[in-house]
Amino acid sequence: MNRVVLLWLMVGVAGFCLLPWYVLEEGLWSFEWLFDGYPTDSDYAPAVFLLLQGEKLWLSPLLLFLLAPVLVIFRDKSDPLFSKVLCLAGGLGLLYLLAQGFSIGIRGWNSELLLAVFGELGDRQYGFGYGAMLLGISFLFYLTTGIAARGVVNGDVFVVGSIGFVIAMVGLFIFLPVLQMLSSALQDDQGQYSLLVFFSKFFDDKIWGLHCLVSSRGCGVAWNSLSLALLVGALTTLLGLVFALVATRSGLRQAHLLRPLTVLPIITPPFVIGLAIILLFGLSGTVTQFVADLFGLQPSRWVYGMPGILIAQLLSFTPIAFLVLIGVVEGISPSMEEASQTLRASRWQTFKTVSLPLMRPGLANAFLLGFIESMADFGNPLVLGGNFDVLSTEIFFAIVGAQNDQGKAAVLAIVLLIFTLTAFYAQRRWLGKKSYTTRTGKGDGGIPTKMPRRVLYPCYALVTIWGTFTLVVYGMIVYGGFVELWGLDHTLTFKHYITAFDVAINEHGIHWRGSAWDSFWTTLRIAATAAPLTAALGLVTAYLLVRQNFRGKNAFEFGTMLSFAIPGTVIGVAYILAFNVPPLELTGTGVILVISFIFRNMPVGVRAGIASMSQLDKSLDEASLTLGANTWRTFRQIILPLMRPAILAALVFSFVRAMTAISAVIFLVSAEHNMATSYIIGRVENNDYGIAIAYSTVLIVVMLSVVAIMQLAVGKAKTSRRTTPGLAVQAAPDAVVVR
Amino acid sequence: MQTTSIHSKAASVEFRNVSKIYGETVTAVDGVSLKVEAGELVTLLGPSGCGKTTTLRMIAGLEMASSGSILIGDADVTLLPATDRDVSMVFQSYALFPHMSVLENVAYGLKVSGMKKPEVRVRALNGLELVGLTGYGDRLPSELSGGQQQRVAVARALVLEPQVLLFDEPLSNLDAKLRRQVREEIRELQQSLGLTVVYVTHDQEEALAVSDRIIVMRNAGIAQAGTPRELYEEPADSFVADFIGEANLMDVTIEQVDAVAGTAEVSLAGVNITLPSRGMVAGPAKLAVRPNRLELKAPEDVGGLPGTVIKCTYVGNHMEYVVRLAQGEWFATSDDVGTVHTAGAEVSVHFRARGPVLLSA
Secondary structure: OOHHHHHHHHHHHHHHHOOOOEOOOOOOOOOHHHHOOOOOOOOOOOHHHHHHOOOOHHHHHHHHHHHHHHHHOOOOOOOHHHHHHHHHHHHHHHHHHHHHHHHEEOOEEOOHHHHHHHOOOOOOOOOEOHHHHHHHHHHHHHHHHHHHHOOHHHHOHHHHHHHHHHHHHHHHHHHHHHHHHHHHHOEOOOOOEOHHHHHHHHOOHHHHOOHHHOOOOOOOHHHHHHHHHHHHHHHHHHHHHHHHHHHHHOOOHHHHHHHHHHHHHHHOOOOHHHHHHHHHHOOOOHHHHHHHHHHOOOOOOOOOOHHHHHHHHHHHHHHHHHHHHHHHHHHOOHHHHHHHHHOOOOHHHHHHHHHHHHHHHHHHHHHHHHHHHHHHOOHHHHHHOOOOOOHHHHHHHHHHOOOOOHHHHHHHHHHHHHHHHHHHHHHHHHHOOOOOOOOOOOOOOOOOOOOOHHHHHHHHHHHHHHHHHHHHHHHHHHHHOOEEEOOOEEEEOOHHHHHHHOEEEEOOEEEEOOOOHHHHHHHHHHHHHHHHHHHHHHHHHHHHHHHOOOOOHHHHHHHHHHOOOOOHHHHHHHHHHHOOOOOOOOOOOHHHHHHHHHHHHHHHHHHHHHHHHOOOOHHHHHHHHHOOOOHHHHHHHHHHHHOHHHHHHHHHHHHHHHHHOOOOHHHHOOOOOOOHHHHHHHHHHOOOHHHHHHHHHHHHHHHHHHHHHHHHHHHHHHHOOOOOOOOOOOHHHHHOOOO | OOOOOOOOOOOOEEEEEEEEEEOOOEEEEEEEEEEEOOOOEEEEEOOOOOOHHHHHHHHHOOOOOOEEEEEEOOEEOOOOOHHHOOEEEEOOOOOOOOOOOHHHHHHHHHHHOOOOHHHHHHHHHHHHHHOOOOOOOOOOHHHOOHHHHHHHHHHHHHOOOOOEEEEEOOOOOOOHHHHHHHHHHHHHHHHHHOOOEEEEEOOHHHHHHHOOEEEEEEOOEEEEEEOHHHHHHOOOOHHHHHHOOOOEEEEEEEEEEEOOOOEEEEEEOOEEEEEEOOOOOOEEEEEEEOHHHEEEEOOOOOOOEEEEEEEEEEOOOOEEEEEEEOOEEEEEEEOOOOOOOOOOOEEEEEEOOOOOEEEEO
């Protein structure tokens, strides 16, 4: 008997006969249904009970697809009939499941055509629940088992199954929503498809207008975003390079103090820097007031707009460029520079003709990352934008503002997506293969050459200024939370902390009275749910990418890394459009937040996995295979244990990123599931800076401790006898890149 | 090393016109047919990129043949993945699982095949005993020396009693002295257990020392297969002659062939030699002469070719000379470290008996 088929048969039967077929209004984790009319109440009934009661008869063909594999369960997997039956049952079952889900909604038939053909249905259905989910999974794995039996990837059930699962997930939660968004951009107000409408929206003057060149009117948002992103990309690359040079090539003993900088973007919610900039340079900001007093000037709002966003984004994203470029600078083998010097080149000549050209691909990479980051950034423009509109915030206002124009949001999202995807594509096609990393591992001794003075001294100056500025900014964030009312009343107070995080102990136990607790616990819970799922999906994907060969692998890789380049705002809009109606009815639940985190952060897990897996000798897997273990066993017993540090890193980083995310979250939160970041933004919009800053400080402290605990744990794992060293925090560099 | 609760289920390996093509264009193995008999140790030998490792990995099932069929015993395993083949492999890097103890490593394959725990333990311990590592079971691989790690890798492969045991350059990570010892141990084990072994190396001396038969590979195909002695003494072509022990190659003319005696008269710049004809006919041919089959004598000695020593190196147990002749520069060695022909000396170069081998031009 084929055990794999048996497993998925049982899963499918459980889905069809035991669990509620439709989505539960009380949420995924409620279990009231067990005691409230189950299994006959039609809201909670499993599909089989619905059918027995003569309801939802269109579900009955699913049973056929579910049970068909029983016919071949005793056959050998090399029997052509085996694979044929499984492929057909799985593939058709999946198609039928989706087709009926999309055709019949809460108002009966979903399209006029079906209504015309089949007549009035007189019934309706809600979104997929547990039952439908399990049945879908069982169909999916029927299909992959069938495909494997045809000899694809050496007939490996585990590998084909994983590939199928990842493709299904990415398709469902990345491609489907984005396509849905595209389609809604093509619709006019009546829901008719029209290219003309799309083009008129797409080439709207508000997006592409160039008035700012000739008059005082502002330019289109696309140009605003583009010019900002180009500036941020260039400047962060420059600053990042300066930092990297000082950190690695100055010979300064204090240089290692710069490294903690790289942790900052991981633990700082993206808009917090914007807040600090307001505290410093806003109308009632410290610096503004000081300068105004000194020179008798009228305080101005100059910081709101391009200058403010630019400063905030430079502060936020320079550490990312730093992180990337440290790797690049360290990747240049000292022996290259030593060779150059023994050939009579001076330090300056060496730097100019050897070191710098070798860094070129790295510099381009850092630039593109800065560009994408700036394009996708939502928090800082929201806080500091003023009249300077950028794409990401415009998308938000199109949805939540008085306009509520989903079509416009979709068009803007497409414009933004085109920019980021182009940059992403350029980065991969053009830089992916070009690596000048010259360090080869063995036998590459030598001491990194010091920088020439004419490079080094300006670098010192910049680093000192910038470092001080960063310190002041973070100081402001901490200090701001203890001030009564910024700019007016600077007496110290715990007021904001008490409002937000008050705790009382009464006869019922601990009473979380503060206004922030609700969103705080929700955030922790959702981030903690998303983290292991993100890490798991990421690592499995990494395994497939690093260790397996199959047709279409390049497309697979591109697809899984794509969500890297999709800005959060775009995902937010796309999810709202795609998951608002059955069969995937998720908006307003915690599940949609979890899912958005999984797919937003999946590339982090993939990168971490790839980084550490490519350091594992491939012959370890092969040894396990030749010793008779199958791929699943090899994955579980050899690869996973050896990747423990990488798993830990992926866990922590996806957790932390889920806590700091704002751009997609702000579209997806609901009253019931509010997240910390959107709560803070809400306070900022009410000019309630005190609480916002206090809360941000708490978040930063929480995440800092999480990261610190992880570093400790990984450090321990490194020194403990039973782990391979060297796999630890390589995950980190890529982990922060792109929100 | 003689205790064996480990038995051999040795089986033959056969390739029938097997090719391996990567992508569209890169042919790693091109239409290879070969047979390794049960209980035989066969070496795949060749320069890097000749397809020997790919061939080995196709036996293991780690690479799938693009065409042709592979048989182990009488069973066609062409389409079976590594997991389902009864083949074990010792990797170049040993590939010991760093997170498992030595015993766990050796027991891994047994455990995976679903054997009961006590039996797994007994067999694993037997395996360690077989390679002389009794008592090392609780250590981690990182706590063993290179040679010991190598033995663990061998034990891990052996305890499964595979039909075929594969070695992928198993000695390349050991230092020179250890190499000879480990290579002898492998050979002893193979012979005492009657294992079928396929062994990949690029070191011709190692191949000559351990093999029953050697298959020399070149450019994705087989250049020649035979016993070590056949390959050394009767190379099929100049590539094999030069790859297995160096050879000086020179153009000669076969004057006449004595079909009855199987000998050929060869003339080279006025010097006539008689040597086995190897089925060749009169006309141009090539002559391969091993460096140690050349003898340098005083210039007055007749029957030799005149030459000038241009380089003379003392390497301990023998002398190495480069001699310039009208025919080119030849490399010669001499065990006589007492008599030295210094650079610039005129010499007469003679062929020793059973030295030169005729090759087709």
